[in-house]
Amino acid sequence: MTARAPGVPPAPEAPPSDARTGAGVRALLARLNTPAVRTRIGTLAGAVILAVLLWRLGTGALVDGLRRIDGPSLLVALGIGLVTTVFSAWRWALVARGLRIRLPLAPAVADYYRALFLNAALPGGVLGDVHRAVRHGQSTGDLGRGVRSVVLERTAGQLALFAAGAVMLLTLPSPVRDDLRQTAPLAGLAVLGACAVVLALRMNRPGPSRRGRALRSALAEAREGLLSRRNGPGVLVSSAVVLAGYLAMFVLAARVAGVGAAVTELLPLAVLALLAMSLPLNVGGWGPREGVAAWAFGAAGLGAGRGLTVAVVYGVLSLVASLPGVVVLVARWYAGLRAGRRTAAVTATTPPASAPAPVPVSRVRDASGRAPLAPDYASPPPEVSIEKYAPKESTRLARSSLPFSAEPSEGRPMTPESV
Template structure:
């Protein structure tokens, strides 16, 4: 079959579409986006991003009037009540920390523990993430105790004790009291129970494992410290009592916030909603504690028939009262910062030079010239001391315990 020259020319000269120039930019953009999503900076600030996103959605759906209404309802007596509740919860939290530190053989007096806990609460409320104050408390306590690892583990175990009591009480409340999640809680309760039994089985297997690997020894050592710090006969009653008092204080604060916000619901109705809000607060996806608490409280109040706007107002009032309860931490920061400045100013005159006493007679009758003796190199450098003392979050460790204004 003959083919014309025109057809051949068309076939040969026709250019095929190239996908490279059009799809390459799209692939490059996709790879860049995935790389940014997997970046360390985004993972570090993921909690802040999520918290801001939740607050943005609430503002978009409910408006700013709900936030302003919650702020207008707070008066001076309410702030005093918040400070009183905060004092009780902070003292008992510091006592729980002291008990755990004692189980790990770390000296921690109650007074410095209360001051450090107030400082950590304020930093948690003022800085994004909601946990930076606890991180600072753990590092400073470990440095002052001379054992950074044990200092950090004492704070971690203390926080785990509080979250464990919250989970235990929360599950009991959500399984027995009417709430928007009562049916779901009863449905997932068996699964949670089986998961808990599985975790206990794993812990028991690790304990019975006689392997001499480095990881096995580390796991057994951690389990031993957890048992001594939390579950020993000496510490368990105090840890349980202090955790129960702290949880009760948070629940009372929530009821006070609901009354200030104008909610007429009974305490029996508010208790499951408060538990849901506290469970949401334990998620590290917030901005100084704000974000999931407001979202979950608004949803829970709406599902319970109390109104999502009312729930958001309650959450706003609770957040403000919690922040006010942590304000004594500002006093701790200022006092220690000022004490550090005074210590730094006093240390600047330490590098003095002893004047030359002149030549003295050696025992053999020979004259020996004595050089000027300087103690400057034994004194702390001025720049280093001032740099440490000018930062209000730092304090010089002494005697194996966190510093107080009296010990500087």
């Protein structure tokens, strides 16, 4: 054993191997639990699902679905998309009003169309909603409330889908009706038990914690935005109309694909496909929807290939219904470009501020009324120290260049990846 010199502190002991392994695992999980990594994993999962479907069922169902789409079906899809988008934007405006932020209906419709197109064109299926939330928060000067209004609006749509879907799957003939009827009582008891446990823990807690206060604040905003007397009826009606539009689009896709089943038989299959679309494992909405539709149609005796064809037609019709978002994107880009050119032109034509003319000393008198002996012009004022103000100016410029500053800037480009 080596003797340690006096006055020298002991060397720190190395952490055990288990602690190092645990720290490495936590660091890896932290790196994986980021929005960019989750988006890439979801995109990869959606691509794998599509590849497996095409491998098992072939490309005939895909080609057949694309071949059956015609002009009248595209026009009907555009009409259904217009109705669902307007009512979705109205729901968003109601929720925003409940959170005490202003959102007129016309800009809400335009922003919603843009978000729908970005959801369909970009991986992940939610980047358009992220873009919509951030831009609305920036334009109102409150990024937090802008994001929460979009989250609550999307939550209202999902709750309507879950409630109506549960009723349809339990009452109408579907491949999962018998299983749901057996598991529904157990699921209800499990939910009641979980609520009782949470209530007991909250009652036994000594004092309100920070997390508890945040939860109560979120619940209060949800209640004011979705369940208040002023917003509740409108949110309910708009959610019902939007869900009816999605189901009508699926029935239209089934008819275009040549499926002659009754509407009551198609509605549960449409609910299953819509529930699969809410999973974040897709490529612009493609992936789980096609897989679940192929399985559900096969279990219902309609053919897995026919289910894949219906899902493909539905995806194409939904993409066509979101194409007005391209017009909104181009119009906003052109407006920002014109605003930038106008600002540059005004800056170029504005003459620089001229320095004040020096005052002749002959016009400057002292207290006795006599002009002092001095050169023809007064000496210039002392120079201002640059070092004194340079840090403040650089700090101001750095703050004004932040991507999420409170000042709205319609001309500044922003992509959903910067969220």
